[in-house]
Amino acid sequence: MSKPLNRQDKIRNFSIIAHIDHGKSTLADRLIQSTGLLTQREMKEQILDTMDLERERGITIKLQTTRLVYKAKDGDEYILNLIDTPGHVDFTYEVSRSLAACEGAVLVVDASQGVEAQTLANVHLADVQGLEIVPVLNKIDLPSARPDEIKHEIEEVIGILAEDAPLISAKDGLNIEDVLEAVVKKVPAPSGDENGPLKALIFDSYYDSYRGAVAMVRIKEGQVRKGTKIMMMAAKKVFEVAEVGIFIPSATPVEVLKAGDVGYITASIKNVKDCRVGDTITDADRPAAEPLPGYKKAQPMVYCGIYPAEGESYDVIRDALEKLQLNDAALTFEPETSVALGFGFRCGFLGLLHLEIIQQRLEREFDLDLIATSPSVIYRVTKTDGEVIMVQNPTNLPERQSILTMEEPIVDAHIFCPTDYVGNIMELCQNRRGVMLSMDYLDAKRVRLHYELPLNEVIYDFFDALKSKTRGYGSLDYEFKEYRESDLVKLDVLLNKDLIDAFSMIVHSTKAVSRGRVICEKLKEVIPRHQFAVPIQASIGGNIIARETISALRKDVLAKCYGGDISRKKKLLEKQKEGKKKMRQLGSVEVPQQAFLEVLKYDDNK
Numbered sequence: 001m002s003k004p005l006n007r008q009d010k011i012r013n014f015s016i017i018a019h020i021d022h023g024k025s026t027l028a029d030r031l032i033q034s035t036g037l038l039t040q041r042e043m044k045e046q047i048l049d050t051m052d053l054e055r056e057r058g059i060t061i062k063l064q065t066t067r068l069v070y071k072a073k074d075g076d077e078y079i080l081n082l083i084d085t086p087g088h089v090d091f092t093y094e095v096s097r098s099l100a101a102c103e104g105a106v107l108v109v110d111a112s113q114g115v116e117a118q119t120l121a122n123v124h125l126a127d128v129q130g131l132e133i134v135p136v137l138n139k140i141d142l143p144s145a146r147p148d149e150i151k152h153e154i155e156e157v158i159g160i161l162a163e164d165a166p167l168i169s170a171k172d173g174l175n176i177e178d179v180l181e182a183v184v185k186k187v188p189a190p191s192g193d194e195n196g197p198l199k200a201l202i203f204d205s206y207y208d209s210y211r212g213a214v215a216m217v218r219i220k221e222g223q224v225r226k227g228t229k230i231m232m233m234a235a236k237k238v239f240e241v242a243e244v245g246i247f248i249p250s251a252t253p254v255e256v257l258k259a260g261d262v263g264y265i266t267a268s269i270k271n272v273k274d275c276r277v278g279d280t281i282t283d284a285d286r287p288a289a290e291p292l293p294g295y296k297k298a299q300p301m302v303y304c305g306i307y308p309a310e311g312e313s314y315d316v317i318r319d320a321l322e323k324l325q326l327n328d329a330a331l332t333f334e335p336e337t338s339v340a341l342g343f344g345f346r347c348g349f350l351g352l353l354h355l356e357i358i359q360q361r362l363e364r365e366f367d368l369d370l371i372a373t374s375p376s377v378i379y380r381v382t383k384t385d386g387e388v389i390m391v392q393n394p395t396n397l398p399e400r401q402s403i404l405t406m407e408e409p410i411v412d413a414h415i416f417c418p419t420d421y422v423g424n425i426m427e428l429c430q431n432r433r434g435v436m437l438s439m440d441y442l443d444a445k446r447v448r449l450h451y452e453l454p455l456n457e458v459i460y461d462f463f464d465a466l467k468s469k470t471r472g473y474g475s476l477d478y479e480f481k482e483y484r485e486s487d488l489v490k491l492d493v494l495l496n497k498d499l500i501d502a503f504s505m506i507v508h509s510t511k512a513v514s515r516g517r518v519i520c521e522k523l524k525e526v527i528p529r530h531q532f533a534v535p536i537q538a539s540i541g542g543n544i545i546a547r548e549t550i551s552a553l554r555k556d557v558l559a560k561c562y563g564g565d566i567s568r569k570k571k572l573l574e575k576q577k578e579g580k581k582k583m584r585q586l587g588s589v590e591v592p593q594q595a596f597l598e599v600l601k602y603d604d605n606k
C-alpha cells in the first residue's frame, strides 16, 4: 500500500551552493529554462543576478528565489523552490540565511578546478543547517575536466558520497535533468503542520515604494493569506496581510501560503525596521509559543566612516542606509563626527567587498555622493586604569600613555591553490604577518594552506593580492579566531600641516614606516596641485616618519585653447566642474574622493 498523498511530498526547497565561478548562476538559469518557465527568447543572460553591480563583478549578492514546476521521471509533478545564494567569502552569512529556508543544497563543483575554499565553507554552512547535500560536477565539456579525480576529492576532502553525482555542463545544457532528478530523489520533502500556529521565517526582504516592505518567507508551520493578522515576533508589531504570493520568477499573488511553501508577504509595512530578516512571522490571533531559531547573526568585522560629499544631505544618507539594512542585517551604522568631514556614520561590514558594494549601492541606487574613510577592524584596548574598550575608529584610540595593552583580531585562513604558487602564497602571508599552521596536498597538483593572519592585514586587499599572485587560481576562506596582543600604533596623515582624522589608521609598529611612506606617495599622485605647495606627512605620536610635497601650480585649463573653439572650451570647463564634484575640502587642501581608496592599497613590495 502506498501512503496517502500529501501536498508537501511534492515540494522540494533547495539552494545551489558553489565556489565562485563554478557555475551556480549558469546552472540556475538552465534549471529555470529546462522546466519551461521561460522561453529562450525571454531568457536574459543571467536571470537571477539582477543587480547591475553583480553583473559587473560576476558575483551574486542579493537573494532571489524562483518556483519551478518539474515533471519527474516517476510521472509526478514537483514544485521546486530554488533559493539563490550569494557567492563570496564576505557573504557566508547571507548563504546561511537562504539555507535556513531549505531542506537541501545542490553543491556545484567545477570538474576541472575541484574543491575550493568556499566549496568547503558553504558545505559547512549547509551541514550546520542539517541540509541534504547533492553534489554535481559541472563544466565536464572542458577538455581539462577530470570528473573521476574530482569525485574522489569530494569524498576525501568533504566527506560526502559523490559516486552518483550528475556530470553536467551548465553552459551547454548537458544532463541538466539529472540534477532535477537528484533534487527530487535526495532532498527531503518539507514537513511541518499546516494546521499549527503560523511560523514563517523571513529569509530576505526588500522595499517596494508601493507595497512597503516585502518579506520573503519560508512557511515552516501553519498558513497565511490575505487578511491574516500577523505579528513579527522580534519586532512585536502587528500588521494585516495585504497580499501573499510566489515568485515565478516575478512576484505573483496566490490565495494562501502553507507549511512547506516559499513565497512573499506584504502588509503595508512602512517602517523597514519592522520587517527584519531572521525574524519569525506568526498569527497574531493564534501566536506560536516560540520563534524559529534564527541563524547565527553576522558580526561586522570591518568598520569605516561614511560621509556626505560636498552638498549631500546627512538625512538622505541615513534613510538610504536604513533601506539597505532591511535586507542586509550584517550592515550596521551609527552617527559619528569627524573634524575633517563633519557629520557622518560609522558603518560596520562583513569585509571589504561588502563595504565596496554598500558604497556603490548608495551611490547608484540612491544617487548619493559619498566619502568612505579608511576601514578598520575592532581593536581591544586595555587602559592603564583597567578599563577595557573596543575601538572601531582609530580616532578614538586613547593617548599612548594611557594604553596598557592593545589586542587585534586574528583569523583562521584556509587557502587553496595549485602547488606552483605555494611559494608566492607563503611570501604574501609572511608579508602580512601570517603564521602557517599546516599544509596538505589535496592531490599532486593542489594544496591547502592553513594560516593564522591578523584581520587588519586581510581586510585591505589580501584577496586581490592572492588572486594576482596565483593567476586567479587561489581561493580563500577565513573566520574569526581570537584577540591577540600586538604591538600596534596609530598612523596619522597631515595635509598642509593639518591632521586629517579621516586618514588615520592603526597599523603594526613594524609596518608603520613603510605604510606611511606608501600613503604619502599615493596621496601625492592623486591630489592635484594647488596654488601653494602642499606638504603631505605621515606621523606616529607626533613624530613625522614620511613626507612628500606637492609643488605649487596654477591650473589654467583654458591656457591650451587659443583660437575660437568655444565648444572645446566649454567641454574642458565642464570636465573641470565634473572633477570638482568629486573633490572634498580637507582643511586648506582639496582632495579627490579617490584618495580615500588609494591610501588603503598596500604595496607588497615595499
Ligand SMILES: Nc1nc2c(ncn2[C@@H]2O[C@H](COP(=O)(O)OP(=O)(O)OP(=O)(O)O)[C@@H](O)[C@H]2O)c(=O)[nH]1
Pocket (backbone or CB within 6 Å): 018, 019, 020, 021, 022, 023, 024, 025, 026, 027, 058, 059, 060, 086, 087, 088, 138, 139, 140, 141, 142, 168, 169, 170, 171, 172
Ligand atoms: N565551459 C563551461 N563553462 C561554464 C559552465 N558553466 C558555467 N560556465 C562558465 O563559468 C563562469 C562562471 O559561471 P557562473 O554561473 O557565473 O558562476 P557562479 O558560480 O554563479 O559565480 P558567482 O555568481 O560569482 O558565484 C561563466 O563564465 C560561465 O559561462 C560549463 O558547464 N562549462
